[in-house]
Amino acid sequence: MAADPVIVVAGHLCLDIIPGFDPAAAGTPLFAPGKLIKVEPAVLATGGAVSNTGLALHRLGISTRLMGKIGADLFGNAVLDLVRGLDPALAEGMIVDPAATTSYTVVVNPPGQDRMFLHCPGANDTFVAADVDMAAVQDAHIFHFGYPPIMRRMFLDDGAQLAALLAEVRAAGVTTSVDMALPDPNSEAGHVDWRAVLAHILPLTDIFLPSLEETTFMLDRARFEQINAAHGWATVDMTLLRTLTDELLAMGAAVVGLKLGDQGLYVRTTADRARLAACGRATPADVDGWTGRTVYAPCFQVPVTGTTGAGDCTIAGFLAGLTKGLALEDATTAAVAVGAFNVESADATSGIPAWSAVEARMHSGAARRATTLGISD
Template identity: 25%
Template sequence: MIVVAGEALIDLVPSSQGPSLDGQLPALLPRRGGGPYNTAVALGRLGSPTAFCSRVSTDSFGEALLNGLRGGGVDTSLVQRGAEPTTLAVADISPDGSAGYGFYADGTADRLFSLPPELPAAARALSLGTCSLVLEPGASAYESLLRREAARGVFTALDPNVRPGLIPDPEAYRARFRSWLPHVALLKLSEEDALWLADGTPRRTAGRTPVRAGCGGCLYGGDPGAGGGPGAGEGGGRSAVLAAAREWLAAGPAAIVLTHGGAGLTVLTRDGRELTVPGERVTVVDTIGAGDTVNAALLHRLDAHDALSYAALAALGDKDWEDILRFAARAAAITCSRAGAEPPYATELAA
């Protein structure tokens, strides 16, 4: 079983781009979301035995979130409940399909997550990330879960999925991020997030919305230069990211997977290897949930390679990694081809 821990929330997605001709604002359509939530649903759809560990509201949105998990075959026995409202994320979709977010998270249920008892014996991997590791008091509980389960030998995966608008003290967060690395087996992050964590360079889309997601793992076709890619970082960003990644690897992870928008994915390994695969060509509707789909696809395919352990991850060869990364690229492309966080089912990838 793979346990995914973190927030579940509701994305409010505009039904159209900008005001209508008569000046009316577009309707906001509620969609189930949250990085960890999307990852859990994606894993369930791919056929991996999965459990979700979080705190979910008892309001109607919370019930809808639980129904979405159950519909994907995800175990909800580790979900805590609370009467507080569900977190809302208002999405802003740009013409290229990338999404920015403004969050309404004060006093919401998922922020009050508490450290659960030891995970079930069947738990082989734990995946964490996004807002859940930022917003207190829940963030400290999720951090304690990461440290405790890593000490027990559970395979751990981390996707920071940085939301700068939610981080009041960036330097304190960067220090906290570095403190997690000795407890992480697999680190996955977008090139934009890596650059922000490495040297504090503002994300390229900063200023347009309170929080900007970028492509964050969406692998798509079209303009080969769109959406960033290896070497696309400004001001020597590529070298800064690689230098930082090597430091992060030395601190703990066996491997780091970087996503480059339309240009694909790169894996960097602790023994000094670097392998990149291209993105899959697809017409982008939006990028919501694409990076989360990458998380799920990586874990699912690693399990297929019997590599959900630190030693097995470190022992993977280049051909193994090429298969794993290409699988993740295909899965993310399907998510990008449809509205909202709608990850693919196993049958779609088999086809």
């Protein structure tokens, strides 16, 4: 493994616009036709997988390249300014399309009321395989793509564009990693045959890191709706986890990690040693130690300030651990350690420390959250 491995993070990117509200307004009806609502200064931040996973990796000290698609507009310039504020080099791989509109989300979060989101998908819906500059990918160890369910061209035609992109990346010897997002059941993405999409892309996906909810939605919609109606995600049984991961591995992924929210991370790997050994530049040094395994890491017990981007940061921890040659158990622990740093802050990435602090937490013997899932090897 090279001394300074590179991870490319591509996929969904947007500008979050978050108006501030006076806490004294809690419980006051705010929205009515024709009403002017006084708000506080807005916070501008980048959002999406490119921002959350990519910037978390950067903060961990991993050489990171970001590839999100934006427009040549004011919001696009704001995205570039925010990214350059962390490190000018991070903005060099951004895809700027003069014909596209930068994606944005207005996060309306009045005190004492449920949040609302006004979202424009913009350039994310036009992202295609040809947008990726392969010259900037060729020497990478890992290529991570996030949120295809909210990127229209990436899920159409059974994921043909995503499959083409992953095939080209793998042909360059780069390890591929994919994360998902939960489709809106009432949207176009909610009516896609996700089993067909997964069957198309997973033979080309070395590391697949969706959430339990996303995976259940895609593979067993009836079970998803049943659990959702019962608010029962924290108490699903071991049978469901094994059934879902069995199917994902059978479709061709080498490593599958199900993010379980505050219950931790559940990882299973293929029993096919040859498949695992063909994972590209970031193939684990100890292939035998990663083959045919089941590993579970509960979350660290920390005070929770916010959960925005927690799953994305968990992914960053796992991928960073992989590039550092960690054993599967340690990479999984690193993932939940980084996730714990995320939830200790209100935003997605400002609480992510240097890797040395992650190692210290991993080996500190710090308390873990009790699980209600009855998970075992």
